[in-house]
Amino acid sequence: MRPEDLLCPSTKGLYSPAGDFYVDPVRAVDRAVITHGHSDHARRGHGKVLATRETLDIMALRYGPDFAGETQAIGYGESVEINGVRITAHPAGHVLGSAQMALDWRGLTIVASGDYKDARDPTCAPFVPVKCHVFISEATFGLPVFRHPDAADETAKLLRSVALFPERAHILGAYSLGKAQRMMALIRQAGHTAPLYMHGALTEITAYYEAQGIALGPVAHVTKMAKAKLAGAIVIAPPMAITDLWTRNFPDPVTAFASGWMRVRARARQRGIELPLVVSDHADWDGLTASVTATGCEELWVTHGAEDALVHWAQTQGLKAKPLHMVGYAEEDEAAEGEAVAMSGPEAPPQDGAPEETAP
Numbered sequence: 001m002r003p004e005d006l007l008c009p010s011t012k013g014l015y016s017p018a019g020d021f022y023v024d025p026v027r028a029v030d031r032a033v034i035t036h037g038h039s040d041h042a043r044r045g046h047g048k049v050l051a052t053r054e055t056l057d058i059m060a061l062r063y064g065p066d067f068a069g070e071t072q073a074i075g076y077g078e079s080v081e082i083n084g085v086r087i088t089a090h091p092a093g094h095v096l097g098s099a100q101m102a103l104d105w106r107g108l109t110i111v112a113s114g115d116y117k118d119a120r121d122p123t124c125a126p127f128v129p130v131k132c133h134v135f136i137s138e139a140t141f142g143l144p145v146f147r148h149p150d151a152a153d154e155t156a157k158l159l160r161s162v163a164l165f166p167e168r169a170h171i172l173g174a175y176s177l178g179k180a181q182r183m184m185a186l187i188r189q190a191g192h193t194a195p196l197y198m199h200g201a202l203t204e205i206t207a208y209y210e211a212q213g214i215a216l217g218p219v220a221h222v223t224k225m226a227k228a229k230l231a232g233a234i235v236i237a238p239p240m241a242i243t244d245l246w247t248r249n250f251p252d253p254v255t256a257f258a259s260g261w262m263r264v265r266a267r268a269r270q271r272g273i274e275l276p277l278v279v280s281d282h283a284d285w286d287g288l289t290a291s292v293t294a295t296g297c298e299e300l301w302v303t304h305g306a307e308d309a310l311v312h313w314a315q316t317q318g319l320k321a322k323p324l325h326m327v328g329y330a331e332e333d334e335a336a337e338g339e340a341v342a343m344s345g346p347e348a349p350p351q352d353g354a355p356e357e358t359a360p
């Protein structure tokens with residue numbers, strides 16, 4: 001019996017020959033198991049979808065209630081069997097509802113982790129290492145140069161700037177699912193109680209987080225206020241909005257951006273970011289290597305990102321390891337930003353025509 005009989009890469013995503021289902025398929029399939037709600041992992045049009053309740057809700061918010069033929073919810077620690085393969089969901093710590101999917105079959109355990117981080121996040125359940133034979137990892141920040149600082153320290157930089165420039169608005173770019181709400185929660189944890197303002201693209205997901213009991217304090221849709229009156233306010237917007245016409249009429253805006261890629265100074269400069277905040281929803285190099293070790297796996301498969309360095313590291317640790325070269329997992333969130341950087345090295349400026357985020 002080979003692990004590939006339980007799960008193997010295919011052009012549509014990770015496929016289970018034993019169970020006849022896909023994990024995070026990039027095209028419409030009959031049966032999908034979905035790790036989290038980012039659009040590159042959670043696509044519409046599948047026949048049946050198994051995911052956490054939160055991921056199913058987020059898909060319905062984004063795609064409408066008919067996003068799949070049938071849905072089935074699975075909670076953390078719960079198991080569902082499909083064609084003899086037992087699937088158990090465990091927290092991935094990436095965004096609300098994100099799950100690692102552990103597949104058990106004939107004594108073999110493979111964990112497909114989707115996207116994950118081991119750093120603290122007040123808006124989702126913390127990552128739990130799951131014992132397995134084969135661990136499947138992303139490698140968005142899979143180079144030793146990537147070490148994310150404490151998110152609380154990065155948030156403090158934003159609040160220091162707000163205190164220093166009370167006559168200016170602070171526009172904070174953050175991905176609409178997960179990062180935006182995490183930044184709101186971090187700002188509250190830092191003691192900032194003034195109302196926050198958000199771009200219209202964030203309202204639905206943010207309201208959903210609040211409905212799940214995540215306290216974000218007073219947050220208002222920015223169009224309800226005259227932009228010119230927002231001196232001293234923090235306004236959170238999707239990455240595409242922070243450099244376009246939308247920012248006009250705010251008082252002398254300071255442009256900030258919360259992303260693991262802000263570690264790459266050339267990237268911050270090229271985007272015209274005055275206040276880069278290195279806050280990521282993906283594990284950094286230390287987080288990736290610590291997480292792989294904690295699973296006790298014998299074998300590591302790397303789906304996307306800087307695959308080669310993580311594969312090489314695993315081999316030096318005595319593990320079997322291989323890159324899967326999966327395509328289609330770099331459309332939303334920080335993985336998208338990474339495309340251009342990965343092609344040209346972490347300190348090089350992006351190429352012309354590099355893909356931008358597609359955060360809705």
Ligand SMILES: [Zn+2]
Nearest residue numbers: 038094115333
């Ligand atoms: Zn993601």
